[in-house]
Amino acid sequence: MPESHSVGHKTPKNRAGFQPHGRNPGGTRPGSRPSGEVVQDEQGEVRDWQGKTGRFTTAKKQSARLPQTPSLQDGGSHACALARRGRACNLVAQRPPLQSTDDAFIDARTITIGAEIAGRITEVAVTDNQPVQAGSVLLRIDDSDYQAALKQADAGVAAAQAEIVDVAAQIKAQDAKIDQAQRQAAQAEAALDFAKAEDQRNRALLARGTATEQQAQQAASTLRQDQAALASAEANVISAKSQVSVLQAQAKSAEAKLEQAKATQDQARTALSRTSIIAPIAGRATSISAAKGTYAQPGQVLMMFVPDQVWVEANFKETQLDLMRPEQPVDIGIDAYPEKTFRGHVDSIQAGSGTAFSLLPAENATGNYVKVVQRMPVKIVFDKPPDVLLGPGMSVVPTVKVR
Structure with missing residues (x-):
């Protein structure tokens, strides 16, 4: 499966088509594309979608490659604009109306739940992956x-x-x-x-x-x-x-x-309140390491907490971002729910590639540089809260409608 691809509508022979959705090898779920739709992958190979069988077949040899950029006389779907002040006329290839990638995952701001005071745990009020509301008690520490x-x-x-x-x-x-x-x-x-x-x-x-x-x-x-x-x-x-x-x-x-004395009183009251650890927001408790009877130390991690609010972190190639803008609509396919399509929109594009913010960024001034297309994280948010269970790390295939 290609990591990223571009998608468009059915076009005549020898015209640029669109790339597969990425849900199944070579395309989306069976039955989700019309028969005869033309798809171009990253190697330029053109294939036809057979709606009845739900498979791709290699197109005829004479149409196996899309044509190169036409000349000025070719016209068609390419624009030629005469630049001001005597600049040369440039050919601008038409970009596909959809941009997609399978290098995308569900993300959330996971919260580390830890003890703020020392004491013996007297109660663990939740189980692994249990949904809780904001303010619900997660566990209690001996308050005597x-x-x-x-x-x-x-x-x-x-x-x-x-x-x-x-x-x-x-x-x-x-x-x-x-x-x-x-x-x-x-x-x-x-x-x-x-x-x-x-x-x-x-x-x-x-x-x-x-x-x-x-x-x-x-x-x-x-x-x-x-x-x-x-x-x-x-x-x-x-x-x-x-x-x-x-x-x-x-x-x-x-x-x-x-x-x-009042400050000491407030301190004592705060310490007493911290014997009950509560959920900061609505979400799910997970990775619970706390157990009744164990002694908790300040700063000790007792469980992880995943909020209900999640989004998609999609790593698009930098060559896919020229027409991508915030608020553009997105169709979101999630591997865990192949029969569902979720709606969202582009929230923001990170101000730098993924490698630029990594722990060990690439050092290109070594004399051994090999150009690699960079990935740019794009944050995509759901238009409305999904009605299914989602968690950080789940695989997603977003398709952005850039036009």
């Missing part, structure tokens, strides 16, 4: 240690919150102490003002001889006592205010402890 860690984290959060409440109460009490100290300072200041007035009055009376020396000394002593009392009251106010600063620093520290 993680439950305890979460309770401890919850207690840490509660303790940090209690500390914040306690510090806030202390700050409130200290504010009351400051108010009391300020009132005492105000009283001391008033007493001092009165003592100053009494001292001045007694000094004046003593100078006029209407007051005794003892009365003047008593007034001076009271003044000094009130001055000391005011200084003490003001010192108490300063001390009370400085204590508030200390308590405010403790409050900030308690808030930081609370944030740390």
Whole structure:
């Protein structure tokens, strides 16, 4: 079977035909082509499709090869355009309306399902190749240690919150102490003002001889006592205010402890949630290596997961891509379902050949270069989800309608 070929409609004798679909040697499924259809393979050999027998027979010798490109006078299905600015006139061979290849396979973004935490597996909830919906539990890991860690984290959060409440109460009490100290300072200041007035009055009376020396000394002593009392009251106010600063620093520290405790709590809650491994999207679980009772390590692969969303990765020859564009319709034949034809369209053409992105790309600057037609991966998507079971690696024969 040729790896790639071009397909067209029935044409008169000595006109270019089309290549086989690639489903069976030399053509598609029996009965899918009209009798007498002409097919050209990669070697240029022309064969006729016998609809009754479902076989190809070699055409007559005189038509075994398709004609070469005709001359300018030949016309027909070839175009000759006079280039601008004096350029030469070129012959453009008509391209076949269909491009096909059997170097194509079903592809999907398979997901590796692994453990994110350490623990003993207590349940494997799926079997090999079982379809599951998004959010379904695939397996469970023993969560007793993680439950305890979460309770401890919850207690840490509660303790940090209690500390914040306690510090806030202390700050409130200290504010009351400051108010009391300020009132005492105000009283001391008033007493001092009165003592100053009494001292001045007694000094004046003593100078006029209407007051005794003892009365003047008593007034001076009271003044000094009130001055000391005011200084003490003001010192108490300063001390009370400085204590508030200390308590405010403790409050900030308690808030930081609370944030740390909450982070630990979130960490513990996340670890607990990871004891249940769930399906990220709808698909099928396969290659299950997990077993109940085994100990899972973080990063250990436990199973593979194949999403329901699949597409076709077709490796066309670079010589088949000149007319291929995104959104062109595609008929998709799948070897596993020979009686079905699926519809799709070209999604994109890879920006480089397959060898350009290989692990060991070809080194052509060695002096031993042999030109080989390169393969270009083309992504083909289904127009609607297939109603059959598909998986990565299944053989496909896509036929792109390039015209």
